[in-house]
Amino acid sequence: MKNPFLNITFLILTVFCSYISLAQAEKEIAPPYNIKTISFVQNDQNIIPILKLGEGFQLQFDDLFGNEANYYYEIIHCDYNWNPTAIPKNEYLEGFDNQRIQDYSNSFNTLQIYSHYKLAIPNQFTLQLKISGNYMIKVLDENKEVVFSRKFILYEDLVTVPIQVKRARTVNNIESKQNLDFTIRSNTITFQTPLRNVKVLLLQNGQMNTGIKNIVPQYTIGNDLIYKYDWETQFWAGNEFLFFENKDIRAANNNIARVDFSSAVYGSYLYTSAARANFPYSFTQDVNGNFVVNNLNTANNEIEADYAWVYFSLSAPTFRLNKNIYVTGMFNNYTMSPEYKMEYNPKKAIYEKAILIKQGFANFEYKVADEKGVIDYENAIDGNFYQTENDYTIVVYYRENIDRYDRVVGKGIANSINIIN
Numbered sequence: 080m081k082n083p084f085l086n087i088t089f090l091i092l093t094v095f096c097s098y099i100s101l102a103q104a105e106k107e108i109a110p111p112y113n114i115k116t117i118s119f120v121q122n123d124q125n126i127i128p129i130l131k132l133g134e135g136f137q138l139q140f141d142d143l144f145g146n147e148a149n150y151y152y153e154i155i156h157c158d159y160n161w162n163p164t165a166i167p168k169n170e171y172l173e174g175f176d177n178q179r180i181q182d183y184s185n186s187f188n189t190l191q192i193y194s195h196y197k198l199a200i201p202n203q204f205t206l207q208l209k210i211s212g213n214y215m216i217k218v219l220d221e222n223k224e225v226v227f228s229r230k231f232i233l234y235e236d237l238v239t240v241p242i243q244v245k246r247a248r249t250v251n252n253i254e255s256k257q258n259l260d261f262t263i264r265s266n267t268i269t270f271q272t273p274l275r276n277v278k279v280l281l282l283q284n285g286q287m288n289t290g291i292k293n294i295v296p297q298y299t300i301g302n303d304l305i306y307k308y309d310w311e312t313q314f315w316a317g318n319e320f321l322f323f324e325n326k327d328i329r330a331a332n333n334n335i336a337r338v339d340f341s342s343a344v345y346g347s348y349l350y351t352s353a354a355r356a357n358f359p360y361s362f363t364q365d366v367n368g369n370f371v372v373n374n375l376n377t378a379n380n381e382i383e384a385d386y387a388w389v390y391f392s393l394s395a396p397t398f399r400l401n402k403n404i405y406v407t408g409m410f411n412n413y414t415m416s417p418e419y420k421m422e423y424n425p426k427k428a429i430y431e432k433a434i435l436i437k438q439g440f441a442n443f444e445y446k447v448a449d450e451k452g453v454i455d456y457e458n459a460i461d462g463n464f465y466q467t468e469n470d471y472t473i474v475v476y477y478r479e480n481i482d483r484y485d486r487v488v489g490k491g492i493a494n495s496i497n498i499i500n
Contacts, residue, residue, distance in 0.1 A: 104161045105215040107288065109414050110227035113143040115193070115386070116372065116437045117412065119231065125369055125409065127285030128231035129472060129490060132211045138198040138229065139381070140218070141437070145192035149221050150180045152198055154205070157213040159278050159292075159476050159485040161230070164212075166484055174206035180218075184382050190344045191386035191435075211235045211487040229412070230287050232474060232487055238265040240473050240491025244498045246465050248309035255463035257495050259312045263296070263304040263475055268488060271479055273304050278476040278485065283314045283469055284367040286413055289454065315456035316467040316495070320365040320408070320442035323349050326373040328387055328438045339388075344435075346388040351429055352445070354395040356462035365442050367470050370410040373439035384438050393421060393430040393445055395460055400447065402455060406432055408443040415452045421445075469495045 110117060117140040119128040130136055142148055156164050156171045168176075182197040198218075201207050208214070210233075217228040240261055247256035259281060270277055274295050281291040294311055296304035306312060324333040325347045331338055339346030355361075377383035391406050398404070404421045407413040411434075421430040445460040456463065473491040478484070 105155060105157055105163060105228070105230075106161070107215075107230055107412070108217075108225050108228045109412070109416055110140075112418065114227055115141045115143060115435065116410070117227065117229065118409075119229070125371065127282075127472070128229070129285070129474065130231065130233055132208070132233045132235050136200055136231075138200070138216060138218075139196065140227075141193040141195050143191065143193045143386075143435075145185060145194050147183065147185070147194050150196060150226065151177055151219040151221075151223065152180060153177055153217045153219060154200075154208070155215045155217070156210070156484070157215055159213065159280075159478075161213055161215070164484050166210075171208065171210045171212075172205060173209055174201075175204050177219075178204040186382050186385075187379075188377075188383060189385040193386070195382050197381075208233060210484065212484055213487070234474065234487040234490050236489055237267050238263050238475050238477075238489035240264075240475060240489060242471065242473060242491050242493035244469075244471060244493050244495040246498060246500050247313055249313070252313065254465055255316055256313045257316045257465060257467075257469065257498065258309070259314075259471060259473070259493070260307050261312075261473055261491060262306070263489075265302065265488070268477065269302060270304065270477070273299065276478050276480070277304060278478075279306070280474040280476070281312060281314075282472040282474070283317075285409075285470065285472060286368075288413070314469070314471075315459065316463045316465050316469065317444070317456075317459060318355055318360070318461035318464055318467055319363045320368055320444050321352060321461075322365060322440065322442050323347065323389065324440045325387055325389070325438045326375040326440065328374070328385055342388065344386055344388060346390060346433075348390045349392065351392040351394050354393065354398065354445075354460045356458075356460060357397070358462075360462075360464035360466050362466070362468070365468070367468075368409045368413075368442045368444070370408060370441035371439045372437050380439070386435050386437050388433050389436045391421065391432045391434065391443075392427075393460070394428070395430060396428065398447075398460065400455065400458060402447050402449050404430055404460060405446045405448060406434060406443055407446050408441060410436055410441045410443070413446075415446065415448050415454075465498065467495065471495070 118125045120137040242261040374384040405415040421432040447455040476485045
C-alpha cells in the first residue's frame, strides 16, 4: 500500500525544486542597435539608479527606427543576489505594470530620426513601489519579448555609513588600489545576527555589475558594525575618465579634432588617445562616467539633440594581451558587446571604433576584457593610480529572521579626493 504522506512530500519537493530552478538571477539585457541613450533621470539629470524609497524618477530612451513602436514595462522585485523574490506583486507594487509606455515624441529638426520615450515612476498605472530592495525594470515589445532591462535600487534611510577611502593596505598594490573602511550604524535597528542578516554592496562610480559583495562585518562595537579589511574591500583605482563634447555638432569642440559633414549624420573625430598606463598620473576634471545630452542651439534636448558618429582612436603600442579593448561609460551602461569593441588598424597602428552617440558631453574609458566580458583591471590601458578621483557607494541590506525579503536600509557615499594613507 502506498504511503500518502510520501506522495505529498514528493509533490512539495517537486514544486519547491521547480521554483528554485525557475528563480534564476536576473541579468541586465543589453538593448538592440536601435535603442540608444537609456538613462534614469531625476530632476532633469542622469543619475545612478539608487533612490530613496518614495522618490520619483524616469526611465528614458530613444528608438532610432522612429516609428512610434509600442513598448511595455515590467517591474520585478529581487533579493540581494538579484533572484526574483517570491513576494506577490501587489505587496511591492501599488497599481499595475505590464502597461504601454504612453509618453513618447518624435525627434524634431534632426538628421537622425528617433522616437523618444519617457516612463515615469510613479505614474497613473504604477502608483507606488511600496518596499525597498533590488529591482529590475524590463522594457518589452508588442510580443512581450524583452527589449532591454536595467537594475535599480530603492533604499530606506535607517542607517548611516561613514566611509574612509584609504590607499591599499597591501604593499604590492599601494600605488594602484583604493580601500574602503566603513561602519554601519543605526539608532532604529537592533541588528539580529549581523554576520548572516546584514549584507553590503560596494560600488565604484555606480557600476552595479562590478561591485564587491558578500563582505561580513569584521567585528561589532555595541550596535555598530565595523569593516576594516585589508584586501576584501579594495578597488583598482583606475585613471580619470576621458571625455568629449559636441554640443555644437558642426564645430570641433573639446577633444574633437575635426567634423565630417559627408555622411548621413555628422561625424565627430576625436583626437587619438595615448595609453596612459606608463605615464605619470595627471588630474583632469571628470564626472566619473556620466554623460549629458545637450544641443547648444535648441530648447528641448530630449527630441532636438541629434546623433553623431563618434570616432574613437587609441594608440597602445605596448598592448600585447590576447584580449579585447572596449569603449565604455554610462552612455552605454558600460556594456562590453561587439558594438563597442575596438578594431586594430595595422596601417595606422592604432585601435579604432565608431559609435553612434547622442550629442552633448560624455565621459568614457577604455576597458580590457576577454571574450566572456571578464575585465582585466591589472592591465588597464590607462593604468591604476591611487590618486584617481572616484565616487564610492555602499548599499546596506538587512533581513531579519522573520523577513521574506532583503530590505535596503541605507547607503553611504564617499569620494577619494581626500584619500588618506
